[in-house]
Amino acid sequence: MFDKIGGQIVIDKLVDDFYHIMRTDPEAQECLATHADRDMMESAAKLKAFLSGWTGGPPVYLEKYGHPRLRMRHFPFSIGEAEARQWLMCMNKALKLSSIEPDVQVKLWEAFKQVAVMLSTKNS
Numbered sequence: 738m739f740d741k742i743g744g745q746i747v748i749d750k751l752v753d754d755f756y757h758i759m760r761t762d763p764e765a766q767e768c769l770a771t772h773a774d775r776d777m778m779e780s781a782a783k784l785k786a787f788l789s790g791w792t793g794g795p796p797v798y799l800e801k802y803g804h805p806r807l808r809m810r811h812f813p814f815s816i817g818e819a820e821a822r823q824w825l826m827c828m829n830k831a832l833k834l835s836s837i838e839p840d841v842q843v844k845l846w847e848a849f850k851q852v853a854v855m856l857s858t859k860n861s
């Protein structure tokens with residue numbers, strides 16, 4: 738998957754676009770609010786590192802931050818249905834801006850949806 742996507746350079750652009758959309762799209766406000774006290778450069782760096790290993794590329798996140806344990810790491814944030822929907826909306830827009838082949842985009846999209854649902858059901 739990592740190579741099909743186009744490698745780290747494509748992942749980095751995807752994440753930069755994703756966070757740019759989250760910061761500027763009025764429809765992503767609740768999702769943006771979950772990041773309120775965060776350094777979003779750092780959030781972006783972590784997501785870039787995570788997506789590398791998650792798509793089968795170098796395990797950058799694991800090496801820098803340890804096991805991802807996404808559920809545990811999202812626990813401090815209030816993530817309900819609206820936040821998850823908005824996260825996915827931002828990612829969908831970022832995917833469309835990317836050079837990733839449409840069939841690979843669909844696979845990534847399905848995987849993102851599963852994780853977002855998993856992260857949002859716990860406290861919604």
Ligand code: HEM
Nearest residue numbers: 771772775779780783784787810816820821824852853856
């Ligand atoms: C469901 C909606 C989601 C919301 C509202 C959300 C929100 C957040 C917030 C507020 C942070 C903290 C950022 C920071 O510490 O700088 C975070 C971290 C992170 N998120 Fe999400 N997230 C969501 C879904 C996802 C999904 C679907 C993935 C992966 C496919 C993901 C991957 C990550 C990663 C890897 C981190 C860094 C964790 C860490 O090292 O602390 N998130 N997220």
